[in-house]
Amino acid sequence: MPLKFFLKLYARLIGLTFLILLFCAALFLGVNSVRGQYWQERFSEPLLRWLVATPYPQKQYPWLESFYDFRVTPPGNLSVSDVIMERLSYGQIVSMDTSIGQQVMVRNDSGGIIDLRFRDIYSDVAEATALIARLHLDDMSPNGREGAMSQLSDTLGVELLPVRDQAELPDSEVLERVSERGISLYHHPSRDRAQVLIRLEDGTLVDMAMPAPFNPWAWPVVLLLLVVAGSVLALALYLALRDVDSNLRAVESVAIRIARGEMGARVDAGDSRLVSRLAAAFNSMAEHIQRLVGVQREMIHAVSHELRTPVARIRFGVQMIESANSPEALQKQLDGIDGDIQELDELIDEILTYARLEQGGPVFALQEQSVSDIVRQVVGEQQMIRPVHAIEADIDDESERWSLSDVEPRYLHRAVQNLVGNAARYAAGRVKVHCQFDEDNCRIDVEDDGPGIPEEDWEKVFTAFARLDDSRTRTSGGYGLGLSIVRRILYWHGGQAFVSRSDELGGARFSLVWPRKKPMEHTL
Template identity: 50%
Template structure:
């Protein structure tokens, strides 16, 4: 791989990864800011509603005023927008950003607003809730403390129980700090949510279990990030696949044009280094194929020309001998020579026709032609050459009513003539040509009562110069090119030629199938004014 291409690819991938990373970070921060806001509103609701229900929260919980700036005031003073006042009117806890962290607001029943400032929201809510626990438990009698503890636990949303067994005792360092401060937040040894240890005025200890803190990483945030990564990867793969598919389509288009005979087709180099390498390799291959085909083309034409020149001279000499005195024996020999010359001339014509069809030199001028009339013309010609064979034409009423198809009449005539001639040559005494046309397709079946073709030879019968026997006498005839020419003519008509067994006559059945209307592709052309070609 070229170094410059590697560096470009690396730079593009690095840029794409950086872009995806930035998008993931923005998505992470955006979603988590919303989640944290919702979590804080939910987590602070219990404490804020407890304080709001108090008749005089600033008086009852005076120790919250300096620590958390607890205050109660009118809505117009603490809630500065109509949207905030509307939310407070629905009983919601509103969390607002402040210079000290977060400010929590809740509406009281008397219409006033209670506000609380939290520098570290989670720890401050837990600590403030713990202070409320301790204040109420200190003022409760020993007999009523369990009931008070349950009531506070349900109201403030914290698990709570007395430390009355050795298993519930906090670690030693926590106990030391608890004896000094009276309230300690610590992490449980199991790594679960934090714990709060309280020591009441009479020395009794209480353990509080608050809900777990906010978790930035959870399924709610991981799933969108995974979806974003999957979408980014799909986008990258789609972009790369689209780019390469477009480049390969150009190569495929050029290859199809070459397959249809347009040997001048080439691939544009493009801007990509790999695309340029592929295009250069393909164009070099196409140039080589073009050169080889051109050499073959020139050789076929040269050989055909060189063969026809001595054939013409021999035929002229034979005609000169025919005009002179000759015996019966010499006349038979001259007739045999003349037949051999005609056979050689036919072979040259077959080779040239096949070469033109293979190299797309044949000019297919599409015309609206009556297929049944074409069949009648071919059968009439072949009947003269094979008078002993009974030839039948089967055209149904629908085909007679819709006889026209878009074909190249000269080459279609040649294909039908080859099939009918083969059937007449191998038939015992009967052959049948069946024509079926509909709105989309045309089909011609040529059947005979001859020996047929073995199923194992069906694929080989259309190969050029392939014959099912070694005989080359005039009675069995053929050069192994007729059926190859038929298949190529069907190819240029967008159809197929295939062989089977005649269900009615028992011999071979050759079929031609092609679309009634041709597409403008390959070697097919439409003349400006359609006119019938002489056959």
């Protein structure tokens, strides 16, 4: 996997994770702000309902004003929003966050607004409730306290129980505070809610258990966050996979079209980078298949055409043997048949070589070999075959230093042999093979003094079974595969073959150029 693609994917995952966390945090704060206000109103409701039911709470509980800024305000003097006023008119408990704590309000029977301010609503409401409970329990006789505790528990929304067992007592710090103030708020290690230990005037200890505090991580909130995070991830995954699925379906559609015979069908990757490499590889494969199918069709057509002539001559020679009247005539026909068979053998060899190169190349065993030695060997062999021509190799001392190259000797020999033999076939009398090597590249130029090749046909000559309409091909034979084989051999060496005009001899000049040291990706 490319590093750039991995980093982009990783950055997107980090960004998606950050967005999910940000969205969940905003949702968490928003939901808990509503839940928190609702909990504050429900938690303080028993205390405020008790005060509303009390005829004169300011006189009966004078400490409320100094401790919790208790007051009763006429509705017209209260500067709050219309929504809050409407809620108060319905008799609801209203809680607001202020700069000095929580403000809790409720409307009494006379239309006034009872208003208390708590720095910490949980502990302050617990202490206020405990003070009210202690005041009323002190006024009760010991025999009537059990019933009073039950009634106060139901009205104030707490749980009042007398402490009868010393094992139920909290630690010494709580007891010291109770002896000083009469009440002490503490948290039991095994419980998730606060408790208040109350000491009555006669020394009786009463334990008051408060409702559970506000829990921002209640299971409905956690479940909501998990559902939202899972939904966002599912949506992101769906959008990502939808794009991938769309591109894969496009590749599948093109594959089906190619299977049906539409060889020109190609995949359009569009703007998607996720499958662009797959689309490029698929299109490259499709082009290769299309080219191979075209080559196969061309070879079938050309081979059927090329085989007809020697087969027809063999058939004609066999017929002539039957009518031969002399040993000389019989031998002439046999020699002609033998030549035709040799021609068929050469044609089949050319076709098989071209097919191997065209359908993926041979198994190249690249090795360091002297290119100048291969050139001299080819020149020597061709000079023996064509003694009437002057075939020479031109290799200077500077190039000789760099003649060692990573090549497949057998196929390079075949490429140079095809060019030299082709040049000698068309040359008037002279063929020159010039070698030029340096640290990076190797180049071989094969020139002749023949009629040359028109410039408009320079690319056509490398096409398989190509025939030029001049004397260069029609009077010299050949099958039109030699130069195609040369080009494919150079392709598998990472180089190229091309044709031009010889400045020195005036005929054609065929050039082979390839890197002296083979790149690793071309090594087969």
